[in-house]
Amino acid sequence: MNSTEILPKPIAQRLSACGLRPTAQRETVYQVLLSKRDHPTADEVFARVKDVMPTISLATVYNCLEALVHHELVRAVNFERLPTCYCPNLRPHAHFHDEAGSTLDIELPADMLEQLRALLPTGYAAKHIEINFHGRSEHC
């Protein structure tokens, strides 16, 4: 290990750092999202968290997810009318949703969001730009 290696901050510190009380439930929900980057829905997060914390309630999972999204530790991803799914990848990226239901992160080149912003009329400022591909992949 050299000193330039990026050491991920412990979960509890990341929560505190943005003003969220680091409760066991929030830590576990966040940990579950970070441990497998497959864009789970609230129900799926609930199922995974229950394995390690059987007393958690679905409402608390929703509350934790909402807190994480609101504090920008996690992104909520909506596609058509499907249940919201959650993504801990904070780099600018799009999502590819295939017909089988899986979701892949698509990294965006640095200038892509600027190019898109340049299309807006004056007086319009975008805080967030969401790009969703829908189609088929060879994994289907």
Next chain:
Amino acid sequence: MNSTEILPKPIAQRLSACGLRPTAQRETVYQVLLSKRDHPTADEVFARVKDVMPTISLATVYNCLEALVHHELVRAVNFERLPTCYCPNLRPHAHFHDEAGSTLDIELPADMLEQLRALLPTGYAAKHIEINFHGRSEHC
């Protein structure tokens, strides 16, 4: 009027042309969407259609919208968890959703969708690409 002027095809013909029975309800729903391009929700379409056809049901509005979307006369637009709204603009465009709840079409340059498609790994083919801006406009 000269012969190069684009005469919009009557609504009923457009429905028939894609294999949809031109019922009064479908014609009215489509007419309502074309007459004011403000991205109404199903409920809003229902309210507008009822003014001219008071016996229509909400379920029929949903059915008509679904038929129009399925036959690609209309696009369904989803933003976050808001109710689906409907857009008769078939040109490639993105949507800007402002914080006050209104939606603006943003025309896309010809190469934008190709640029985005080029980001996909081999084996991934996008049928549809959805781009949503979220932010503030001076109209808020």
Next chain:
DNA sequence: CTATATGCAAATAGTTTGCCTGTTA
């Protein structure tokens, strides 16, 4: 005449809320 569409009411599913109890700073 037969397939398809409508209208109504009931069902569904994801998400949110209210309220009381437990936990954190």
Next chain:
DNA sequence: TAACAGGCAAACTATTTGCATATAG
């Protein structure tokens, strides 16, 4: 100990479905 978070059940809302009647080709 005051403010906030969790657990549970009930509520809410957008949408879908089942079924009997009506309409289009």
